[in-house]
Amino acid sequence: MALNTPRGWLITYDITNPKRLMRLHRFLVRQATPVQYSVFHFAGSPAQMGRLMADIATRIDPATDDVRGYQLPEHLSIDTLGRGSLPGETFLLSPTSPTLQTLLQAAGK
Template identity: 30%
Template sequence: MPQSYLICYDIRNPKRLQKVHKVIIHYGVLLQFSVYYGLMEQHTLKEMVDKLITIINDKEDDIRIYPIHGSTLENWPKEGFSGNDKFLLLN
């Protein structure tokens, strides 16, 4: 069953920042600079994390992934939503 996640990062190097963005945007919707929302199965989350690990410098960079509970599919899609329909915005 898909789980909602909030994905945030602080990447020190501009080249790594661009690479991290390219990976995460494939899995989530950009909410604001360096903050994304994703609806993923566990294996998809692991796939994304595995890709990110190969990019970041763990001494300089920080990526945080928070599970979000209580989101709903009710009244979906939201009026005015322009993102990829496999992702949801929270109520």
């Protein structure tokens, strides 16, 4: 896969220090879509994900904290139980999703 091909990523974290936890959470809210409190969806290329993880590395203590990034499959199926945490009509779509491509074509983009 080319380094500029956009993909979907799941970022999760477990931060031991409350101050670092809040700092990382505030940072990730500006970069990605919150799915649950410590789970985020990021849409970007592997190169962009690498830069994001490098930025995250400057905000954590690698000896005690755990941050993971998982590349999502191109054709993703999401099943949920219980109350969803995404606001209103928010959907997670991979940048190469046929649904997203249809929506973009309909919007003339």
